[in-house]
Amino acid sequence: MADATYPRTIRGAQASILYDEDKLLIKHDQGIEIIEDQCIIAITNRIPLDPSRDSRERSILIVKTDETTGSGSCFEAVEATGLPASLEEWHGIDTLPPHLRQTSFQDQLNIHVVISTRSGTGLGEVFFKDVVHPCLAALGLGNAYETHRTKSERTVTKLAESIFLPRAKSGVLQTIIVLAGDGAVVDLVNVFQSGHLKDEASFVKPAIALIPMGTGNALANSAGINRDATHGLRHLLRGSPREIPTFKAIFSPGSELLVDEARKVELLANDGEGENGVIYGAVVCSWGLHASLVGDSDTTEYRKHGSDRFTMAARELLSPSDGSASHAYKGKVTLILDSENERRADALPGQQHMYILATMVSNLEQNLTISPHSRPLDGQMRLLYFGPMPEERVMSIMGRAFTGGSHIKDEAVIYRPIDGLRIDFDEDEAHWRRVCVDGKIVRVDKDGWVEVRMSEQSLLDLIVIK
Numbered sequence: 001m002a003d004a005t006y007p008r009t010i011r012g013a014q015a016s017i018l019y020d021e022d023k024l025l026i027k028h029d030q031g032i033e034i035i036e037d038q039c040i041i042a043i044t045n046r047i048p049l050d051p052s053r054d055s056r057e058r059s060i061l062i063v064k065t066d067e068t069t070g071s072g073s074c075f076e077a078v079e080a081t082g083l084p085a086s087l088e089e090w091h092g093i094d095t096l097p098p099h100l101r102q103t104s105f106q107d108q109l110n111i112h113v114v115i116s117t118r119s120g121t122g123l124g125e126v127f128f129k130d131v132v133h134p135c136l137a138a139l140g141l142g143n144a145y146e147t148h149r150t151k152s153e154r155t156v157t158k159l160a161e162s163i164f165l166p167r168a169k170s171g172v173l174q175t176i177i178v179l180a181g182d183g184a185v186v187d188l189v190n191v192f193q194s195g196h197l198k199d200e201a202s203f204v205k206p207a208i209a210l211i212p213m214g215t216g217n218a219l220a221n222s223a224g225i226n227r228d229a230t231h232g233l234r235h236l237l238r239g240s241p242r243e244i245p246t247f248k249a250i251f252s253p254g255s256e257l258l259v260d261e262a263r264k265v266e267l268l269a270n271d272g273e274g275e276n277g278v279i280y281g282a283v284v285c286s287w288g289l290h291a292s293l294v295g296d297s298d299t300t301e302y303r304k305h306g307s308d309r310f311t312m313a314a315r316e317l318l319s320p321s322d323g324s325a326s327h328a329y330k331g332k333v334t335l336i337l338d339s340e341n342e343r344r345a346d347a348l349p350g351q352q353h354m355y356i357l358a359t360m361v362s363n364l365e366q367n368l369t370i371s372p373h374s375r376p377l378d379g380q381m382r383l384l385y386f387g388p389m390p391e392e393r394v395m396s397i398m399g400r401a402f403t404g405g406s407h408i409k410d411e412a413v414i415y416r417p418i419d420g421l422r423i424d425f426d427e428d429e430a431h432w433r434r435v436c437v438d439g440k441i442v443r444v445d446k447d448g449w450v451e452v453r454m455s456e457q458s459l460l461d462l463i464v465i466k
């Protein structure tokens with residue numbers, strides 16, 4: 001570890017170095033340089049890692065803004081000596097974390113990088129080239145991982161079925177670095193949660209490291225991964241695995257998953273009991289305005305607008321351009337509330353609804369704090385609900401959700417912990433029977449239902465700083 005009495009140098013030249021918690025102020029011959037604290041991934045022994053080097057020679061690993069690269073960012077390992085003790089205390093690491101360390105053959109560690117090529121505005125590939133690979137290479141891991149790129153909506157599921165799940169079952173430690181939004185994680189969750197792993201003695205949970213590249217990035221934003229400017233790399237180097245709590249949504253027979261911008265449908269996986277379909281989630285299950293706007297905005301055209309696509313679709317739903325009124329969603333919504341030895345089912349009053357959302361996370365987007373009481377990966381499902389109301393009123397409630405989460409204080413909003421949710425649909429038009437599970441859209445059959453419950457066990461971990 002560094003020694004603050006050692007000569008202070010940056011990139012080999014003498015410098016004065018001041019650290020005031022939100023930035024590192026460096027004065028050297030060429031002038032003043034500032035490294036924002038939020039750009040620091042970690043401080044390690046000098047890169048490339050070499051145990052024979054003086055351990056007082058350090059590298060500050062940073063993600064920098066760089067207009068010349070495709071992603072607008074680049075990685076740099078800044079050589080330094082004599083760094084302030086407070087900076088070392090905050091960011092210093094002595095060794096790589098276990099999930100990045102090469103192990104002996106018996107505990108074989110597999111590191112995979114999955115790049116979702118259509119996430120968000122499609123920056124995954126360039127961000128990998130500009131930042132993630134250079135960072136891993138600097139850590140001596142340049143040849144230690146396998147890279148997979150998505151070619152279709154099914155790629156992540158296929159990878160999980162053919163590589164990650166079989167290896168996890170045979171006891172191989174795996175770290176999966178995912179450059180994507182919530183979609184890729186949810187695909188992994190679905191393969192693992194339905195993998196019948198209860199009796200697999202040798203099963204080892206893979207650890208997922210998220211490099212948020214999606215539109216909403218709800219999981220990353222809610223787990224604190226996006227709080228700094230290193231796009232998940234700080235968590236990859238300094239975090240440890242924590243369970244991803246998940247839920248199970250069971251759908252009535254005939255329910256279909258909409259894919260390829262709703263041009264095609266797929267059958268849901270069978271839940272093993274009768275003809276019901278099942279899909280697992282880790283973020284959100286919704287019906288009404290939220291599900292409709294996610295479904296409507298999942299097109300190549302809308303995706304060009306980043307997260308604005310959700311607001312654009314919401315406006316069209318609340319104030320349709322054909323002049324018609326916004327839709328009141330018809331059905332029976334029942335809250336499932338478990339106590340020690342009893343399962344209570346409380347039907348919400350009224351048959352018409354607007355916003356019905358069961359969430360496991362605090363933030364659906366970086367600034368959209370839908371559930372301010374949720375803590376990272378706390379495993380508690382919460383309901384956010386309101387009934388039909390005029391557009392301005394909805395926009396005012398959602399506006400408060402975008403500015404800290406005070407919308408939960410609005411008298412029209414129901415916000416509370418729940419153990420599950422059931423919806424019995426009473427809609428003639430299939431369009432209004434769309435349910436969103438973590439961004440995926442399921443269309444329920446006429447007179448159908450969905451029931452959501454917490455999963456008993458979680459079979460994947462997320463690498464986060466606790």
Ligand SMILES: Nc1ncnc2c1ncn2[C@@H]1O[C@H](COP(=O)(O)OP(=O)(O)OP(=O)(O)O)[C@@H](O)[C@H]1O
Binds near residue numbers: 117
């Ligand atoms: N090459 C590809 N061809 C077709 N579909 C793809 C391809 N790559 C990824 N996809 C699909 O694109 C979607 C991207 O989802 P992802 O969650 O990663 O990003 P997002 O939807 O922008 O973000 P978020 O879920 O955080 O809002 C997924 O449904 C994924 O299966």
